[in-house]
Structures are given as C-alpha cells and as structure tokens.
Amino acid sequence: MSRTVTASLDLTDSRTFLAHDPFEFFAGVRANEPVYWHAAAADRPGFWVVAGYADVVACYGAAGALASGRGTVLDVLLRGDDSAGGRMLAVTDRPRHRGLRALLWRALSPKVLDSVARKVERRTAGLVGAALDADTVDFATDVAEHVPMNTICDLLSVPEADRPDLLHWSKGALTGADELDSLESRNELVLYFMDLAQQRRESPGEDVISTLATGLVDGEPLSLDDIALNCYSLIIGGDESSRVSAVSTVKALAENPAQWRALRDGRVDLDSAVEEALRWATPAFHFARTATRDQLIGGQEVREGDIVSLWNISANNDERAFAEPRSFDLSRSPNKHVALGHGAHFCLGAFLGRVELRALLGVLAGTVRGVEVTGPATRIRSAFLNGYSSLPVRLLPR
Numbered sequence: 001m002s003r004t005v006t007a008s009l010d011l012t013d014s015r016t017f018l019a020h021d022p023f024e025f026f027a028g029v030r031a032n033e034p035v036y037w038h039a040a041a042a043d044r045p046g047f048w049v050v051a052g053y054a055d056v057v058a059c060y061g062a063a064g065a066l067a068s069g070r071g072t073v074l075d076v077l078l079r080g081d082d083s084a085g086g087r088m089l090a091v092t093d094r095p096r097h098r099g100l101r102a103l104l105w106r107a108l109s110p111k112v113l114d115s116v117a118r119k120v121e122r123r124t125a126g127l128v129g130a131a132l133d134a135d136t137v138d139f140a141t142d143v144a145e146h147v148p149m150n151t152i153c154d155l156l157s158v159p160e161a162d163r164p165d166l167l168h169w170s171k172g173a174l175t176g177a178d179e180l181d182s183l184e185s186r187n188e189l190v191l192y193f194m195d196l197a198q199q200r201r202e203s204p205g206e207d208v209i210s211t212l213a214t215g216l217v218d219g220e221p222l223s224l225d226d227i228a229l230n231c232y233s234l235i236i237g238g239d240e241s242s243r244v245s246a247v248s249t250v251k252a253l254a255e256n257p258a259q260w261r262a263l264r265d266g267r268v269d270l271d272s273a274v275e276e277a278l279r280w281a282t283p284a285f286h287f288a289r290t291a292t293r294d295q296l297i298g299g300q301e302v303r304e305g306d307i308v309s310l311w312n313i314s315a316n317n318d319e320r321a322f323a324e325p326r327s328f329d330l331s332r333s334p335n336k337h338v339a340l341g342h343g344a345h346f347c348l349g350a351f352l353g354r355v356e357l358r359a360l361l362g363v364l365a366g367t368v369r370g371v372e373v374t375g376p377a378t379r380i381r382s383a384f385l386n387g388y389s390s391l392p393v394r395l396l397p398r
Contacts, residue, residue: 011038011049011286011309012074014381022285022386023326026051026314035298038309044078047288047307048297053318053338055298056310059289060342066289066308068345069093073384074309077288088229090237090345097344099217104230104348107211108155117355120151124359128367132397136374139391140247147356148242152235157207158196166192170239173232189235193228208234238349241283242356244380244387245339248281249357251391253364254371256328263330264365264398273330274357279337280328282316285386287341312338313386370396 009016009025029036029051040046050056059066069085069092071077085091089100106112124147131137149167158166165188172185197213201224204210212227222230253260262268288309291302302308316337317325340347347353364371375392 010041012041012044012078012383014383016383017285017386018379018381022313023317026311026317027319030314030318035300037300045307047074047078047309048300048302050297050308050310051314051318052298053315053321056312056315056338057342059297059308059310060338060345063094063344065292065295067093067292068097068289070290072287072289072345074286074288074307075384077290077307084229087223087226088233089348090233094344096218100230101348103212103215103217103222104208106215107208108234108348108352113155113352113355116151116154116352117359119154120147120356121359121363123147123150124356124363125367128360128363128395131393131395132367136392136394139250139393140243140389144243144246144250145239147246147360148353149235149239151242151352151356152238155208156196156231156234157200157205157209162192166235167239170235173236186232189232190225190228193231194224197224197227197231234349237347238352240385241347241349242353244283244385245278245281245353245357246360247377247388247391248283249277249360250364250371250393251373251377251388252277252280252328254373254393259328259330260371263361264368266365268330270358270361270365271354272333272335273361274354275335275337276328276330276332277357277361278339278353279316279322279332279335282313282337282339282386284339285313285382285384286311287345312341367398368395369398372396 009020029049034052035048035050035055038047038049050059068090071082071085072091076082082091086096089097089104092100127143127146131143137143145167149163149170153163153166169185169188173182173189197209200210201213204214209227209231212222212230215222253263263273286309288307291304291306291308293304295302297308316339319325340350340353372394373392374394377388378390380387380389
C-alpha cells in the first residue's frame with residue numbers, strides 16, 4: 001500500500017469508519033507507514049498518526065515531550081486550544097496535573113468504590129433479568145446505557161430526576177448530529193454541574209462533587225468552573241466508554257459461541273475476560289497530544305508544536321503485540337492493551353469500568369444460556385468514539 005493510499009482516509013471525518021473497516025485500514029498503516037503525516041485541510045492543520053503498539057505506548061509514557069494541555073481529542077484540538085486546558089484533569093499537564101489527580105483519586109479510589117461495586121451488580125442483574133423476560137431488546141439502550149450513567153450519578157449524588165437529561169447531554173456531547181448540537185450538550189452539562197457544585201460547597205456531603213468543592217489543589221480551592229469541567233469529564237468518560245464497551249462485548253459473545261460457552265461454563269477467569277473485552281472494544285479510537293520539543297517518533301521527525309494522534313484501535317490490534325489480534329480470546333494472556341490509556345493520564349475510572357464489565361459478564365454467565373443478535377448493529381457516527389449505538393438481541397434464559 002503506497003503512502004497516498006495509506007493517508008487517503010480522513011481520520012477527522014465522523015463518517016469515515018461507517019464506510020471503512022478500521023482494522024483493515026490500520027493493518028495497512030502499521031505494515032507500510034506506522035507513523036505518518038495526515039494531510040491538512042482548509043479549516044484545520046495536519047497532524048501525525050501513530051499506529052504501532054510500541055510507539056503508542058512510548059508516546060503515552062512521554063508526558064514531558066507530548067503534552068495534553070492543548071487538548072486530547074482531535075475534534076477539539078484541531079480547532080484550537082481546548083478551553084478546559086489546565087483545568088480539567090484530562091487536559092492538564094504537570095505540575096498541576098499531579099495535585100488535581102490526587103484530589104480526584106481520593107474521591108474515586110478503589111476503597112471508596114467498593115460499596116458502589118455492589119450497587120453495580122444489583123443494577124446489572126435487574127436490567128439483564130428484565131431483558132430475559134422480553135422477546136427482543138436493544139442491548140445498547142435497554143441495558144448498557146443504564147449501568148454506567150447511574151453509577152457515575154451515584155458517585156456524584158445526582159438526583160434521580162435529573163439523570164435522563166444527563167444521559168441525553170452525554171450522548172450529544174460526543175455524537176451529536178452536528179458541531180452545534182455537540183457544543184450545546186457540553187455547555188448544558190457544564191452549567192448543570194456548576195450549579196450542583198455551588199450547592200455542595202455550601203452544604204457538602206460524602207459524594208465526589210463535595211470532595212472537589214471542599215478540596216484544595218496547590219493550596220487553593222477549585223473554581224466552580226473547574227469543578228464542573230471535571231464532573232463533565234467523569235460523566236463523559238465514565239458513561240460513554242463503559243456503555244460502548246458493554247455493547248461491543250455482548251456482540252462479540254454472540255458472534256463467538258465457543259468463547260461464550262467457556263465463559264458460561266466457568267472455564268474463563270472473569271478478570272481475564274474483562275481485559276479482553278476492553279481490548280476488543282477499545283472505546284476511544286484515539287487520543288492526541290502536542291509535541292513540546294523536536295523529537296523522533298517511529299523514525300519520523302516531529303517538530304515542536306506538531307499535533308500527534310495515538311490510535312488505540314490500531315495499537316490494540318498490532319500483530320507484534322497481540323497474537324491473532326482479531327481473535328476474541330477471553331483467556332488472552334498477557335494482555336497489556338491501551339484501551340484505558342497508559343502512563344500519567346491512565347484512565348482514573350479504570351477500576352470502575354472494570355467493575356461494570358465484570359458485573360455484566362458475571363450476570364450473563366450465571367443467568368443467560370445464549371445471546372442471539374436479531375437485527376443489524378448500528379455503529380456510532382464518530383471519529384473518536386468506537387462502538388455501537390444499537391444492538392437488537394434476544395437473551396435466552398438458562
């Protein structure tokens with residue numbers, strides 16, 4: 001495959017992977033140009049595409065050379081600096097990143113989340129039980145979307161009555177019909193959390209927002225804007241990634257009956273199955289960084305100020321890192337995927353995401369005899385979020 005063909009797909013177009021197979025495309029990229037320059041367009045600059053596992057992992061680990069403060073998603077970064085830079089954890093660099101992460105870690109540590117895990121199991125069991133009673137359900141909308149959003153809302157102590165609005169805005173923020181729709185959804189989320197942060201600052205509880213509203217970073221309290229932006233990040237990251245991972249996992253189980261039987265019969269360790277589910281799903285196609293100095297990446301000369309995109313979907317299917325990567329293998333070991341990132345910006349909600357997938361796999365194994373896909377799965381139209389917005393299935397009881 002020549003350079004012209006390799007670079008022919010527009011990786012900023014939300015429709016690209018509706019029409020093209022990302023695994024086939026990136027297999028060609030890894031074989032021919034594992035680091036290449038994506039052409040500029042009239043309204044946006046060009047950027048580097050990093051596709052190989054080793055290079056992606058190295059870039060994630062090079063926080064000093066590849067900064068996050070200007071933005072970490074191409075859709076935002078290519079239009080200019082992210083307005084949340086230096087304020088929201090995901091787009092904050094050291095030294096402030098360290099203090100902000102410590103505060104959020106205190107609110108989201110595994111010890112704090114232990115009680116939440118029990119709620120996740122009960123909620124998942126109830127949703128799957130209801131699906132078993134129905135002839136056909138849309139696993140995406142009837143099951144998967146209700147667990148992560150409600151779990152995050154439990155942590156934030158969001159009133160039950162407000163949760164449908166948050167789910168609507170969360171979906172719109174990353175997969176809105178157009179740029180204006182996405183912007184409006186993001187603004188609604190931030191404004192909502194600013195109001196809630198003010199309430200918790202005046203009357204704190206035991207929830208995450210209260211921890212942020214009363215905590216200090218570098219000896220100073222966070223502004224209401226900063227609290228709201230980090231709540232927005234938790235909602236987007238905790239809801240979208242877990243939801244699409246669950247849907248992709250159920251689709252893969254239906255399409256791989258031998259793996260489904262191994263899970264159902266207890267021949268697969270649940271923790272191992274969770275890691276393969278995450279690798280297989282890879283909910284974020286990419287993350288992006290900005291070079292802080294001239295450097296070599298995969299033999300290419302990257303200049304200070306260049307945008308560098310790291311393609312998780314390619315790294316997690318690199319033949320040099322994973323044997324038969326397009327084989328869904330719940331016993332895969334080792335499985336050092338980058339579905340949750342790597343390095344200083346490794347996903348803060350990783351524990352929670354794993355708890356949710358483990359609960360789903362455990363409930364399915366214990367109560368479901370088989371999974372039948374009853375209609376076409378609908379891919380999400382996005383250049384960032386990888387997965388399905390609809391998956392009609394029939395769950396057969398044991």
